[in-house]
Amino acid sequence: MPSADIIIKNAKIISGDESNPHAEATAVRGNRIVYVGTNEGVESFKDKSTRIIDGHGHTLTAGFIDSHVHLLSGAIWMNSAQLQEVRTKEDLKKVLLRFANENKTNPWIVGRGIRYGIVSTRQELDEIIADRPIYIGAYDGHTAWVNTKALEMAGILNEEKDLGPNGIVLRDENGIAVGELREEDAMNAVFDLIPVPDSNRKRELLKLAIQEFNATGITSVHNMNGDMEELMAYAALEDAGEMNMRVYVPYHIKPETTEEMLSEAAEMAKVQMDYVRGGSAKFFMDGVWESYTAFNIDPYADDPDVKVEPIFSLEHFTRMASLCDKMGLQIAVHCCGDGAVRQVLDGYEVIQKMNGKRDSRHRVEHIEVCQPEDMPRFKELGVIASMQTSHAPFSLEEDLVWTERTGPQRWPISFAWRAIKNAGATLALGSDWTVAPFDPMINFHFALNRRKWSASDPDQRLTLEECILGYTRDAAYTEFMENQKGQVREGYLADLVLFSHDLFEVKPEDILTVKPVMTMMDGRIVHDGEA
Numbered sequence: 127m128p129s130a131d132i133i134i135k136n137a138k139i140i141s142g143d144e145s146n147p148h149a150e151a152t153a154v155r156g157n158r159i160v161y162v163g164t165n166e167g168v169e170s171f172k173d174k175s176t177r178i179i180d181g182h183g184h185t186l187t188a189g190f191i192d193s194h195v196h197l198l199s200g201a202i203w204m205n206s207a208q209l210q211e212v213r214t215k216e217d218l219k220k221v222l223l224r225f226a227n228e229n230k231t232n233p234w235i236v237g238r239g240i241r242y243g244i245v246s247t248r249q250e251l252d253e254i255i256a257d258r259p260i261y262i263g264a265y266d267g268h269t270a271w272v273n274t275k276a277l278e279m280a281g282i283l284n285e286e287k288d289l290g291p292n293g294i295v296l297r298d299e300n301g302i303a304v305g306e307l308r309e310e311d312a313m314n315a316v317f318d319l320i321p322v323p324d325s326n327r328k329r330e331l332l333k334l335a336i337q338e339f340n341a342t343g344i345t346s347v348h349n350m351n352g353d354m355e356e357l358m359a360y361a362a363l364e365d366a367g368e369m370n371m372r373v374y375v376p377y378h379i380k381p382e383t384t385e386e387m388l389s390e391a392a393e394m395a396k397v398q399m400d401y402v403r404g405g406s407a408k409f410f411m412d413g414v415w416e417s418y419t420a421f422n423i424d425p426y427a428d429d430p431d432v433k434v435e436p437i438f439s440l441e442h443f444t445r446m447a448s449l450c451d452k453m454g455l456q457i458a459v460h461c462c463g464d465g466a467v468r469q470v471l472d473g474y475e476v477i478q479k480m481n482g483k484r485d486s487r488h489r490v491e492h493i494e495v496c497q498p499e500d501m502p503r504f505k506e507l508g509v510i511a512s513m514q515t516s517h518a519p520f521s522l523e524e525d526l527v528w529t530e531r532t533g534p535q536r537w538p539i540s541f542a543w544r545a546i547k548n549a550g551a552t553l554a555l556g557s558d559w560t561v562a563p564f565d566p567m568i569n570f571h572f573a574l575n576r577r578k579w580s581a582s583d584p585d586q587r588l589t590l591e592e593c594i595l596g597y598t599r600d601a602a603y604t605e606f607m608e609n610q611k612g613q614v615r616e617g618y619l620a621d622l623v624l625f626s627h628d629l630f631e632v633k634p635e636d637i638l639t640v641k642p643v644m645t646m647m648d649g650r651i652v653h654d655g656e657a
């Protein structure tokens with residue numbers, strides 16, 4: 127019998143393999159799982175060079191697959207000071223000075239995620255750093271604050287400049303910029319000056335981000351925006367032998383995308399490396415409820431006069447999606463409103479009639495509201511529901527906006543994971559990082575513990591096993607890799623994660639205390655939590 131490189135024993139394996147759902151030991155040789163079974167059975171794979179890992183009775187699963195992330199933009203975003211936790215001017219000073227010190231060669235100091243009311247003038251920022259330009263963005267992306275140096279570089283300190291209709295540079299009584307920029311056109315006057323990282327820097331930033339993904343047990347992601355250039359950024363990492371995550375990259379189709387431009391999607395689909403591959407297309411059908419851009423069936427609860435148009439008409443969507451379908455691409459569409467969900471399901475139904483039924487596994491992303499009559503259509507059409515549990519307001523007390531926009535009438539059909547799964551849909555789970563943190567345990571926490579917003583709402587919580595399958599087996603199915611990964615199974619890729627606890631012994635409300643102690647990708651240990 128050929129010996130194993132690594133053996134993990136004394137574990138509680140949740141395999142996702144229906145023919146062998148529970149086991150206590152597994153053996154890995156090269157990048158494949160060669161055995162899944164008992165502590166006794168694994169012994170025969172041992173020789174003197176085999177590394178033995180004791181699972182201490184804790185949970186072992188297949189490596190986690192996040193079905194919705196924005197990896198490259200997120201990695202670049204991590205290259206800025208994180209201001210989400212900043213509460214005072216003193217906090218801000220500390221964070222920015224530390225960032226400046228750790229990034230001495232960065233010409234700019236960029237920070238993101240700050241709350242309102244902490245700074246409002248350029249002088250306050252000058253006091254922190256004056257000789258390098260500072261740009262800090264509000265958490266909602268609608269306001270930024272900059273120092274004098276940045277205003278000078280943009281040429282807007284003393285004089286007005288034609289910046290476009292959607293933007294205000296706040297000025298004092300003498301016409302001098304105060305340091306606050308409101309909305310995109312004003313913010314971009316400064317933001318556009320910040321250098322984009324070059325390809326070497328991008329690779330470094332991707333590596334750093336991927337390390338953090340691995341530390342939360344993630345070994346694969348479905349990226350949700352992309353083009354050939356982005357695909358090549360990941361491919362460069364694989365070519366350099368430095369890729370520690372599997373990345374599936376779509377071609378982003380915008381309303382202005384022409385039929386000729388789809389040749390780029392076809393080229394991307396030909397890229398099928400070990401870790402990096404194309405083969406899908408991404409659309410947006412609407413925006414988000416918070417900013418009144420979700421395409422709704424019934425009027426907004428807090429402003430019934432708002433009229434939202436979908437980003438693609440049914441005819442336009444069907445035409446472009448049908449071409450993608452004929453090319454064999456998988457399609458994923460962002461839909462937050464129930465009107466968007468319905469329009470996309472209608473489109474999928476039309477293209478199925480036009481092109482014939484095939485194993486297409488087209489998908490709908492987010493599905494924040496879904497009318498009950500649309501829920502069974504996922505199964506009927508073979509469409510996957512890709513949902514992110516941590517986007518749901520955890521409780522009514524902790525939400526100020528989303529539940530007001532939608533109103534109590536819609537709450538029973540909001541973030542309806544349970545109902546959609548019960549209607550027969552395959553549920554793929556993910557984070558939508560950077561919209562929300564990528565740590566799967568945060569999504570588990572919401573899925574297991576979310577409170578009802580009203581006593582009469584149905585319970586939409588998922589079970590722990592459903593959470594695990596949504597991050598492993600069902601996510602692998604979602605990307606046509608169910609015969610390669612997503613299960614702890616003989617012959618499958620050795621993507622594995624060992625946790626700090628037996629997940630089934632942890633109280634649901636304590637799930638956030640769980641951490642991976644070992645993450646393996648392609649037979650290599652890419653995160654060693656005990657080291």
Ligand SMILES: [Zn+2]
Binds near residue numbers: 194195196350558
């Ligand atoms: Zn997204």
